[in-house]
Amino acid sequence: MNDDTAKPEDTKPAPEAEVETDAAAPETAGPDPVEVLRAENSELRDRILRSAAEMENLRKRTEREVSDTRSYAIAGFARDMLTATDSLSRALMVLPAEARDSADPTVKSLIDGIEMTEREMQRLLAKHGVKPIEAEGQKFDPHKHQAMFEVPDPTRPEGTVVQVVQAGFAIGDRVLRPAMVGVAKGGSSHAAAADAVDKSV
Known part of the structure; x- marks a missing residue:
């Protein structure tokens, strides 16, 4: 009897049920990689833009602080120098012309020598940005002027500075010392306009 004879059960085909079951299993769909990259790209772009804006704001703020420091660093010293300059001015004012x-x-x-010293101090203050505040003839400004008294003057608009007792000074946009002034009282607010019309006729 030949052993190579195949048995009928050996030639039976393998069942395909399991293969079909595996192929039919649903696949779980993940996020689209392109969309994920686009979202990350957009987020990174926003971060970079915000960082650039913050750096620009910091640069501007630093420049402004440096500029303010340069402009106003001598404010305290200049205020003290004004006191010394005032003393020189008063010393000259008390000397009558005939005594000179x-x-x-x-x-x-x-x-x-006192006059030259006063002029030189005023020049040095101006060199460093300290300027006198305009007062006489100007409308009273409480931020720049300090009213000491009122002057009855119907020819001037009410609230006009008519006399300066002590000059005021500013450094840049900051007032070092307000001007001490006398202010017109009782004048019409239209007096200046009327004067202007009369002069032009």
């Missing part, structure tokens, strides 16, 4: 004319050469030299 009749003074001996030594006293005249002393007076000239």
